[in-house]
Amino acid sequence: MTGRRRPLTGGPGSVRGRGLRFLRERWPVVGRLAAWSVLETGQTFLMGYALARGLDKGFLAGRTGVGLAWLGVGALAVVAGAYGTGRVYGAVAALVEPLRDRLVRHVVERGVREADGGALSGLTQQVEIARDTFAGLVMVSRSFLFTAAGALVGLFSLDPLLLLVVAPPLAAGVALFAATLRPLARRQEAFLVADEEIAAHLGAVCPGLRDITAGGAETAVAAEVGDRIDAELRAARSLAHWGVMRVMSLAVGGQLPIVLLLATAPWLLHRGVTPGALVGALAYVTQSLLPALQNLVHGLGTSGSRLAVVLRRLAPETGADNAGDATYPDHADPSRSSTAVREAPVRHAVPDRASPCPAPPPHIPAIALSSLTFAYGPVSDPVIKDLTLTVPQGTHLAVVGPSGIGKSTLAGLVAGMLEPRQGSVRLCGYSVPGPTSSAHRVLIPQEAYVFSGSVEENLGQLRPDPVPEAELLAAADAVGLAPLLREWGGPAARIDPEKLSAGERQLIALTRAYLSCAPVVLLDEATCHLDAVAEERAERAFADRPGTTLVVVAHRISSARRADRVLVMDGLHAVYGDHDTLTRRSPLYRDLVGTWSTTVRTAPSQPPLALGDPDGVDPVARPGLTGDGRHVVAHGPVGQMEASGDLRDGGSLGGEG
Incomplete structure (x- = not known):
C-alpha cells in the first residue's frame, strides 16, 4: 500500500480517537449496554457462588434441600442472564447501526463527489465487514470486562485467598496481550495488505495472460507475482511469530490459574478455604475467565486491525467527520488505484514519437552476429552454424531460403526469443537477450x-x-x-x-x-x-x-x-x-x-x-x-x-x- 498511513492509535484523527469520540456521542446507548451487561454478569457471579454454597452448606453438610436450593438460585441466574443477553444484543445494535449509517453516507458522498469506481465495493462489502467486526469487538470486549469483574467479585466473596491465587496470573496474561496488541495489529494489517496486493496484481495479470505470452513477458510477470507472494510469506511468518505471544498470554492468564488452584489446594484448605469454595473458584476460572479471555484475545487481536484497515479506507479523512476534508490521496488505496488505471486510463497528448531507447551512434551496427550457432537440442544438428553478419543502421534486409532452413530461427535469435548455443548477438550495441536490447x-x-x-x-x-x-x-x-x-x-x-x-x-x-x-x-x-x-x-x-x-x-x-x-x-x-x-x-x-x-x-x-x-x-x-x-x-x-x-x-x- 502506498501513500501515508493513518495511525491506528493516538490523535483525534486516528481510528481509536474517532472511535472514542463516536462512543462519547452515544453515551446513553453505552450506559444502557453497561446496565444490561451487569444483569448478564449476575449469572457469572451466582454460578460459582451458588455452586460453592450448595456444596458447603448443603451436600457436604448432609442438607440436600439446601444444596438443591442453591442450585436453583444458580438456575434462576442463568434465566436472568439470558434475558440480559437478549437486551445486550439490542443495545449493541443501537450502537452499531449508526456507525453503519455514517459509513454508508461517507461512501456514497465520496462516490458521487469523486466518481469513485470502488464505491460499490465499499458500500456492499467493506461497510458490512466494518459493521460486523465492530459489533464483534464490542461484544468480546464487554463480555471480558464484565465477566472478569463478576468472577473476581465472586472469588473475593468466597475467600480472598482465592483471589490472591487467580488474580496475579490473570493480570499478567492480560498485560502481556495488551503489550503485543499493537505489534500484532501492525503485522495483521501488513498481511492483509500483502494479500490484497496479490489479489489486485493477479486481477490485472490473469485477464492479460495472452498479452503477456505474446509480448514474451512471462519471466518478468512471474518475478513480479513472486515478489508479492514472498512479501505475503514474510508478513505471515512475522504474524505467526507474534502469534506465539498471543498463545502465551492465554496460557498465563487463563490456564496458569487452574494449575495454581490445584497446586495450592492443600495450602488453601489448610488456611480455611472450604472445598466448595475451591470448586467454585475452579468453575469461575474454567467456565468464565478462560472463555472470556480466549474471546478477547482472538477477537481483538484478529478483528481489531481488520476493522482499523476497513475504517481507514471507508472514512479516510482526519479530524471531524467531514467527508469533504480528505487528506489522503486516492493512490493510498491500491485496490482503488488499480481499478482506476484499468477502467479509466488518462488520455493525454503525446507531442512526438520520442523513443525511450535513444538511437545509438551511427557507427554502431543495428544487428551484429558473431560466430552464431544454434541447434534445437543438445544432440541435434545445428540449424545455423558460425554465422557472422553485420547489418548497419537504416538497412532494409530480406532473409530468403527454402522452408525449414532457419529463417524464423534467425529472427528468434535476433529478437532474443532463442538463445544461441555458441556465438553472440548484439542489437544496437546491446547484448541479446537482455531487457535493453528487447526495448530496441x-x-x-x-x-x-x-x-x-x-x-x-x-x-x-x-x-x-x-x-x-x-x-x-x-x-x-x-x-x-x-x-x-x-x-x-x-x-x-x-x-x-x-x-x-x-x-x-x-x-x-x-x-x-x-x-x-x-x-x-x-x-x-x-x-x-x-x-x-x-x-x-x-x-x-x-x-x-x-x-x-x-x-x-x-x-x-x-x-x-x-x-x-x-x-x-x-x-x-x-x-x-x-x-x-x-x-x-x-x-x-x-x-x-x-x-x-x-x-x-x-x-x-x-x-x-x-x-x-x-x-x-x-x-x-x-x-x-x-x-x-x-x-x-x-x-x-x-x-x-x-x-x-x-x-x-x-x-x-x-x-x-
Missing part, C-alpha cells in the same frame, strides 16, 4: 496477435503512453490499415479477433509495430496473408520510417528485390549481398528468382492459408488481402498448399525454423 526491437510473427478491445488499444499496445489519434491515423494510412479503420468505425471501435481474417490481423499487428518506439523491426513472414500490393505498401512504410532497420523474412521474391541487402540461407551456408550480386554468386538465389519469374505472369503469389481452417478452404474477404477475386482458395491434402511464386521448396510450413 519489435518482432511480428506470421500469426499476428490481436486481443479483444478497441482498435486504438491494440495499435498502441507497444507504446508506454496513449497514442494521439492523429499519429495513429497517419500510421494506419502509411501501413494500409486506413480503409479497414474507416469501415470499423474509427480507432475507438471494438473488435473481436475471432471475426477478423488473417490478413486483417496482420495489418493491425504491422501498424502496432510501426507505432512502436523500436528502431529494429523484424517481420517474420508478417505479410504472408496480404496480396503483393498490400505487402509492398507495408514494407515501404517501414523502410521509410525514420531511423528504422527493417529485417523481412520474405516469402515473395519481390520483397528481396525491394531490400537493400539480401541474406540467402542454404543449410549451413549463407550468402549476403544485394539482388544483382546474389543473382551472379548464389545458385540457390538464381533458382528462387527463376521459379518466381516463370510463374509471375499467370498468377500473383498466394501464401499458405491459416492452419486453423478445419475444412481446408478460406473465403477471401476483400481486395488487399490474399485472394482470387472473392473465390475460395483450397488447401492441399495436408492442410496447406504451396502457391506458385513463394520462396519455398515444397516443405511443410510447420517445419519452418
Whole structure:
C-alpha cells in the first residue's frame, strides 16, 4: 500500500480517537449496554457462588434441600442472564447501526463527489465487514470486562485467598496481550495488505495472460507475482511469530490459574478455604475467565486491525467527520488505484514519437552476429552454424531460403526469443537477450496477435503512453490499415479477433509495430496473408520510417528485390549481398528468382492459408488481402498448399525454423 498511513492509535484523527469520540456521542446507548451487561454478569457471579454454597452448606453438610436450593438460585441466574443477553444484543445494535449509517453516507458522498469506481465495493462489502467486526469487538470486549469483574467479585466473596491465587496470573496474561496488541495489529494489517496486493496484481495479470505470452513477458510477470507472494510469506511468518505471544498470554492468564488452584489446594484448605469454595473458584476460572479471555484475545487481536484497515479506507479523512476534508490521496488505496488505471486510463497528448531507447551512434551496427550457432537440442544438428553478419543502421534486409532452413530461427535469435548455443548477438550495441536490447526491437510473427478491445488499444499496445489519434491515423494510412479503420468505425471501435481474417490481423499487428518506439523491426513472414500490393505498401512504410532497420523474412521474391541487402540461407551456408550480386554468386538465389519469374505472369503469389481452417478452404474477404477475386482458395491434402511464386521448396510450413 502506498501513500501515508493513518495511525491506528493516538490523535483525534486516528481510528481509536474517532472511535472514542463516536462512543462519547452515544453515551446513553453505552450506559444502557453497561446496565444490561451487569444483569448478564449476575449469572457469572451466582454460578460459582451458588455452586460453592450448595456444596458447603448443603451436600457436604448432609442438607440436600439446601444444596438443591442453591442450585436453583444458580438456575434462576442463568434465566436472568439470558434475558440480559437478549437486551445486550439490542443495545449493541443501537450502537452499531449508526456507525453503519455514517459509513454508508461517507461512501456514497465520496462516490458521487469523486466518481469513485470502488464505491460499490465499499458500500456492499467493506461497510458490512466494518459493521460486523465492530459489533464483534464490542461484544468480546464487554463480555471480558464484565465477566472478569463478576468472577473476581465472586472469588473475593468466597475467600480472598482465592483471589490472591487467580488474580496475579490473570493480570499478567492480560498485560502481556495488551503489550503485543499493537505489534500484532501492525503485522495483521501488513498481511492483509500483502494479500490484497496479490489479489489486485493477479486481477490485472490473469485477464492479460495472452498479452503477456505474446509480448514474451512471462519471466518478468512471474518475478513480479513472486515478489508479492514472498512479501505475503514474510508478513505471515512475522504474524505467526507474534502469534506465539498471543498463545502465551492465554496460557498465563487463563490456564496458569487452574494449575495454581490445584497446586495450592492443600495450602488453601489448610488456611480455611472450604472445598466448595475451591470448586467454585475452579468453575469461575474454567467456565468464565478462560472463555472470556480466549474471546478477547482472538477477537481483538484478529478483528481489531481488520476493522482499523476497513475504517481507514471507508472514512479516510482526519479530524471531524467531514467527508469533504480528505487528506489522503486516492493512490493510498491500491485496490482503488488499480481499478482506476484499468477502467479509466488518462488520455493525454503525446507531442512526438520520442523513443525511450535513444538511437545509438551511427557507427554502431543495428544487428551484429558473431560466430552464431544454434541447434534445437543438445544432440541435434545445428540449424545455423558460425554465422557472422553485420547489418548497419537504416538497412532494409530480406532473409530468403527454402522452408525449414532457419529463417524464423534467425529472427528468434535476433529478437532474443532463442538463445544461441555458441556465438553472440548484439542489437544496437546491446547484448541479446537482455531487457535493453528487447526495448530496441519489435518482432511480428506470421500469426499476428490481436486481443479483444478497441482498435486504438491494440495499435498502441507497444507504446508506454496513449497514442494521439492523429499519429495513429497517419500510421494506419502509411501501413494500409486506413480503409479497414474507416469501415470499423474509427480507432475507438471494438473488435473481436475471432471475426477478423488473417490478413486483417496482420495489418493491425504491422501498424502496432510501426507505432512502436523500436528502431529494429523484424517481420517474420508478417505479410504472408496480404496480396503483393498490400505487402509492398507495408514494407515501404517501414523502410521509410525514420531511423528504422527493417529485417523481412520474405516469402515473395519481390520483397528481396525491394531490400537493400539480401541474406540467402542454404543449410549451413549463407550468402549476403544485394539482388544483382546474389543473382551472379548464389545458385540457390538464381533458382528462387527463376521459379518466381516463370510463374509471375499467370498468377500473383498466394501464401499458405491459416492452419486453423478445419475444412481446408478460406473465403477471401476483400481486395488487399490474399485472394482470387472473392473465390475460395483450397488447401492441399495436408492442410496447406504451396502457391506458385513463394520462396519455398515444397516443405511443410510447420517445419519452418
